[in-house]
Amino acid sequence: MKSLNHFLPFLHIFALLASILMRLFVTGRINPQSSSKQVDFIFILFFILFFTTITALSTGTYLLAGIRFYKNMFTDEGYLTRTLPVTNATHLLSKTIAGSIWAVINMSVIYLCTYLVLCTPYIQSAVTSHKAEILREFGATGEYAGLSFSSALTVLFLFSCLGSISSIVMIYSSVALGQLFSSHRVLGAVVSYFAISTVLSVLSLVVMALFGNETRLIITAGSEGDNFNFIAYMIDVMKTSTILMAGTSVILYIMTHYIMNKKINLI
Amino acid sequence: MNPILECYGLTKSYNKIYSALNNLNLSLERGQIIGLLGPNGSGKTTFIKLINDVLVPTSGEIRINGMAPGVETKKIVSYLPERTYLDETMRVKEIITYFSDFYDNFSSERAYRMLDDLQIDTNARLKTLSKGTKEKVQLILVMSRDAGLYVLDEPIGGVDPASRDYILSTILNNYNEDAAILISTHLIHDIENILDRVLFIKQGQLVLNAAVDEIRTEQGKSVDTLFREVFRC
Amino acid sequence: MPWDLDNNRPIYLQLMERIQLDIVSGVYRPGDKLPSVRELALEAAVNPNTMQKALSELERSGIVYAKRTSGRLITEDEGMLNQLKNELAQEHIHAFLEKMDKLGFSREEILTLTQEQLKEAE
Numbered sequence: 001m002k003s004l005n006h007f008l009p010f011l012h013i014f015a016l017l018a019s020i021l022m023r024l025f026v027t028g029r030i031n032p033q034s035s036s037k038q039v040d041f042i043f044i045l046f047f048i049l050f051f052t053t054i055t056a057l058s059t060g061t062y063l064l065a066g067i068r069f070y071k072n073m074f075t076d077e078g079y080l081t082r083t084l085p086v087t088n089a090t091h092l093l094s095k096t097i098a099g100s101i102w103a104v105i106n107m108s109v110i111y112l113c114t115y116l117v118l119c120t121p122y123i124q125s126a127v128t129s130h131k132a133e134i135l136r137e138f139g140a141t142g143e144y145a146g147l148s149f150s151s152a153l154t155v156l157f158l159f160s161c162l163g164s165i166s167s168i169v170m171i172y173s174s175v176a177l178g179q180l181f182s183s184h185r186v187l188g189a190v191v192s193y194f195a196i197s198t199v200l201s202v203l204s205l206v207v208m209a210l211f212g213n214e215t216r217l218i219i220t221a222g223s224e225g226d227n228f229n230f231i232a233y234m235i236d237v238m239k240t241s242t243i244l245m246a247g248t249s250v251i252l253y254i255m256t257h258y259i260m261n262k263k264i265n266l267i
Numbered sequence: 268m269n270p271i272l273e274c275y276g277l278t279k280s281y282n283k284i285y286s287a288l289n290n291l292n293l294s295l296e297r298g299q300i301i302g303l304l305g306p307n308g309s310g311k312t313t314f315i316k317l318i319n320d321v322l323v324p325t326s327g328e329i330r331i332n333g334m335a336p337g338v339e340t341k342k343i344v345s346y347l348p349e350r351t352y353l354d355e356t357m358r359v360k361e362i363i364t365y366f367s368d369f370y371d372n373f374s375s376e377r378a379y380r381m382l383d384d385l386q387i388d389t390n391a392r393l394k395t396l397s398k399g400t401k402e403k404v405q406l407i408l409v410m411s412r413d414a415g416l417y418v419l420d421e422p423i424g425g426v427d428p429a430s431r432d433y434i435l436s437t438i439l440n441n442y443n444e445d446a447a448i449l450i451s452t453h454l455i456h457d458i459e460n461i462l463d464r465v466l467f468i469k470q471g472q473l474v475l476n477a478a479v480d481e482i483r484t485e486q487g488k489s490v491d492t493l494f495r496e497v498f499r500c
Numbered sequence: 501m502p503w504d505l506d507n508n509r510p511i512y513l514q515l516m517e518r519i520q521l522d523i524v525s526g527v528y529r530p531g532d533k534l535p536s537v538r539e540l541a542l543e544a545a546v547n548p549n550t551m552q553k554a555l556s557e558l559e560r561s562g563i564v565y566a567k568r569t570s571g572r573l574i575t576e577d578e579g580m581l582n583q584l585k586n587e588l589a590q591e592h593i594h595a596f597l598e599k600m601d602k603l604g605f606s607r608e609e610i611l612t613l614t615q616e617q618l619k620e621a622e
Contacts, residue, residue, distance in 0.1 A: 072354075079352035083319050084369045085341040300547050432502065432545070439542050459507055460546045480510040480550065489507030 054110055061106040065099040066171040070189070073260070074179055088260045096169060096253070103164035111157055159238050166245040170196055173252040176259040196252070204244050208237070269333060270294040271416050271447045272318065276327035279313050287313040289471040290327065297415070298444035300461055302490070303451040305468035306498055311451045312349075314468070315418055318449075319346050332415055342370070345414035349421045351401055355394040359387065359404060366408055378411035381437065399426050406434060410441045417441075417448045423457060435461055455491040465490055467497055502545030511546055515554035518544075523563065523574055524585045534564065534572040 071077050073091065081091065174196055178189025277291040288310045295301055305311050316322040317329055320336035331340040353362055359382065367373045382389055385403055393401060406422055422438070423431045431454075438448060439461060452458055459479060467475035474497065482490055505514050519540075522528055534540070534555070541551040555572060558564040562580055564572050575581065600610050 076350050076352050077354055079321065079346075079348045079350070080354075082321050083341055083344070083346050085338045086369070087338055299549065435545055436542055439545070439548070442538075442548055456507060460502070460505055460511055460544075460550075463547050463549050480512055480553075483508065483510040487508065491507060 050113070054113065058106060058110065061102055062167060062171055065102060065168055066175055066189075069095055069099070069172050070175045070186075074175070074185070089257060092172070092253075092257055092260060096172060099168040099172070100165040103168050104161050107157070107160050107164045111160075155238070159242065162242060162245060166249040169249040169252050169256075170200075173256040176256040179259065200244075200248060203248070204241065207244055208240055271297050271332055272449075273330045273333075274327065277314075277317065277324055277329050278326045279310075279317060279322060280325045286325075286471050288317070288324075291471075291473055293466065293473055293476060295416075295447050295449065297447050299463040300438070300442065300448045300450065302455070302458060302462040302465040303449055303468065304453075304455060304465055304490075304494055309468045310471040311468055312420070313471075315346075315348075315420055315449075315451060318416075318418055319344060342372070343415035345409045345412040345417045347405055347409040347417075347419045347422055349424070351393075351405065353393055353401075353405065356392060358390055358392050360389040362393070362404075362408065363389070366411075370412055372413035374411050374413065378407055381407045381411070385433070399430055402426060403430065403434070406437065410437055415446050417446060419448065419450045421452055422450060423452065423454055431457060455494055456489070459490045462490070467494065469498065503543070505544075505546070511550045512554040512557065515544060515546065515551060516557055519554065519558060520563065520584060520588065523581070524588055528574050530574055530576045530578065530581060532574045533570060534574065536571060 072081055072095070082088075171193065174193035175189045177192035177196075178185045178187070181188030272293075272295040274291045274293050277288055278286060279288040280286040291310075291314065303311050303314070313322065317324055318331065318336065320341065329336060331344060334340050357365070363375055363378050366378075367375050379389070382404070385400075385407075387396070387400060387404060393404070396404065402422075402425065406419075409417065409419070419438070423434050426434065435458070438450075442448065450458060450462070462479050464478050465475065465482070466473060479490055482488070482493055486493060488496075503515075503518055505511060519528075519534075528534065535543070537548055537552050537555060540555075541548040544551065555564065559566055559572070562577075563575055563584060565575060566572050597610065605613070
């Protein structure tokens with residue numbers, strides 16, 4: 001009841017996603033054993049198509065989330081939204097939740113599509129027969145010996161979801177920031193988005209360099225190369241990233257809330 | 268009963284030099300239909316936005332039923348803005364559900380009855396309706412609420428004369444002694460007869476607050492004529 | 501259709517006049533019940549408060565009286581009704597004579613013209 005967000009445009013996206021799923025099921029069945037030039041070419045074509053579609057879908061989802069937020073709170077529709085007997089905090093919360101749900105769905109579908117494309121019977125048999133070797137190569141030794149594919153995948157998935165939620169928060173705060181530029185609100189929002197992304201990238205680089213043990217190894221590993229443990233590295237990256245993302249998301253959320261409360265100037 | 272709307276020294280400035288609203292003092296009683304009249308840019312819209320908590324005052328106070336603008340006042344204020352503020356992709360009946368979800372005092376039966384009177388297809392999407400029909404839908408939604416204060420911004424502008432008659436009679440039909448109706452409009456001539464009082468706003472200040480019959484008795488002119496005199500360019 | 505009202509004169513006075521006219525011309529018979537304030541206001545397309553004021557004034561004059569639960573009724577006092585009819589007639593005649601005066605007619609001329617008109621109308 002709290003958030004009667006509109007799923008109509010999103011439903012269209014979902015339909016698209018579903019159809020993509022179907023299509024990829026087909027692609028996934030191509031058997032790479034027969035490697036004639038034509039098959040290779042088709043293969044590459046399909047991969048390009050796949051990546052473009054995935055990118056388009058993701059961009060579309062996030063863009064739509066941002067646009068709906070903008071339309072609902074800051075344009076003519078804002079007159080309706082703001083005169084409802086609901087506080088701004090509730091509005092922001094419900095929209096963030098709705099946006100996050102879609103981001104997670106988007107991410108899940110992406111994972112699903114990738115799985116469908118990759119896991120043809122051929123690849124699956126290849127993987128199972130060489131499973132131990134592959135894991136060792138990635139660095140599943142010592143403390144990480146008990147790692148399996150599925151748990152690694154789950155962790156990766158959760159991490160990606162967190163990333164997507166934090167993207168939603170970032171988009172909403174860019175929209176809110178854009179409102180501060182009274183004459184070029186949309187442009188302001190776009191600029192803010194890039195500004196925030198840049199700041200975040202720089203920040204994450206700095207933090208990693210300071211606190212990431214394994215990353216230091218990369219810098220030094222150029223000379224040694226053998227002692228690099230991929231899994232350890234990834235876990236490190238994920239740990240610091242998670243903290244960073246959570247922290248910045250909270251800050252951005254608070255900022256968005258503040259802007260919405262103090263700077264309402266609907267035209 | 269206490270007045271439904273009170274302002275003390277209400278001011279809204281956008282910068283040091285220009286104030287959209289300057290030191291407004293007034294109080295509106297329940298059971299009245301009041302006209303908010305003034306040229307464009309006089310501060311009417313600013314005043315209306317302040318009532319609806321879409322703007323915050325720079326100084327002074329505004330109280331609706333004794334409360335400051337917020338969630339509680341929004342429950343008892345029903346606002347019809349000048350523009351279309353509905354999501355155009357929605358169907359009429361979806362909007363009715365939307366309103367009844369958010370407002371306890373929204374009567375779906377009343378809304379459906381009025382839509383039926385006007386033969387508006389409740390299954391239609393808003394963007395397929397003509398401008399006049401959209402405005403009528405918005406008015407119906409606003410008047411189907413059992414509010415304490417109705418704020419109507421240009422309810423009959425851009426609408427044909429027959430529809431105007433219907434809109435005015437809808438407003439009169441929904442009149443009740445516990446509520447006040449504030450109408451902001453340029454079409455004074457058409458609306459004079461249903462007003463109890465009029466407020467003239469000029470350059471952010473209240474220049475007149477009088478009953479319609481008072482004006483006609485004391486000055487022997489219609490409100491429309493008086494308006495033209497007061498606001499002569 | 502909304503009642504025909506002149507924007508330059510107080511509304512309540514015009515409402516009173518219209519109701520009085522309706523009473524005199526037989527739209528409302530003596531003892532009839534008047535519609536409620538809201539109904540009348542809607543019909544006339546005026547503010548119910550103004551209609552209320554008009555009706556109160558009519559009550560004061562005695563043409564209309566209020567019965568506790570059944571609303572307002574037209575008086576059955578034939579004498580009062582005739583008096584009202586005559587008063588209205590007097591007002592119209594007075595206005596007519598003023599206008600004719602402005603046009604420059606003498607009293608004899610007015611009488612002659614009126615008689616001619618009456619004969620034609622038969």
